[in-house]
Amino acid sequence: MDVRKLIKSFGFAFYGILTALQEQNMRIHFLSALVVIIAGLLTGLSYTEWLIITVIIALVIGAEMINTAIESVVDLASPELHPLAKQAKDVAAGAVLVFAIASVIIGLLIFLPKWA
Numbered sequence: 316m317d318v319r320k321l322i323k324s325f326g327f328a329f330y331g332i333l334t335a336l337q338e339q340n341m342r343i344h345f346l347s348a349l350v351v352i353i354a355g356l357l358t359g360l361s362y363t364e365w366l367i368i369t370v371i372i373a374l375v376i377g378a379e380m381i382n383t384a385i386e387s388v389v390d391l392a393s394p395e396l397h398p399l400a401k402q403a404k405d406v407a408a409g410a411v412l413v414f415a416i417a418s419v420i421i422g423l424l425i426f427l428p429k430w431a
């Protein structure tokens with residue numbers, strides 16, 4: 316196993332996270348995640364609830380990063396307007412929306428009964 320290559324790959328991946336953080340949507344997701352974590356700490360969640368919150372936060376942020384990567388590749392491959400470029404960007408953005416909607420539903424299901 317080439318440890319130096321592995322460390323370098325991790326470096327590129329962390330740089331990828333920092334690069335994605337330049338995007339406004341990504342900052343909104345990070346801020347939302349922070350708010351949910353603080354709300355969870357103040358409210359008190361079970362082990363399973365923390366597991367669910369952790370997974371959904373990772374899914375939303377991961378999906379947003381893949382969306383950003385797809386946008387970059389589309390812009391590179393098709394700087395001019397093209398229906399397939401539009402389809403790729405819109406479907407990728409739609410995927411993020413699916414995860415975001417699921418995260419809101421999960422948040423409501425977990426927090427509302429505790430606050431009611």
Ligand SMILES: Nc1ncnc2c1ncn2[C@@H]1O[C@H](COP(=O)(O)OP(=O)(O)OP(=O)(O)O)[C@@H](O)[C@H]1O
Nearest residue numbers: 338340386393394395396397398400401404405408
């Ligand atoms: N090359 C293209 N050909 C056709 N339609 C495009 C193309 N690029 C973007 N679009 C359309 O314009 C919309 C806005 O694209 P744009 O890249 O400006 O922002 P975005 O995809 O919403 O990403 P960002 O998060 O950077 O704002 C896309 O969702 C898509 O519908």
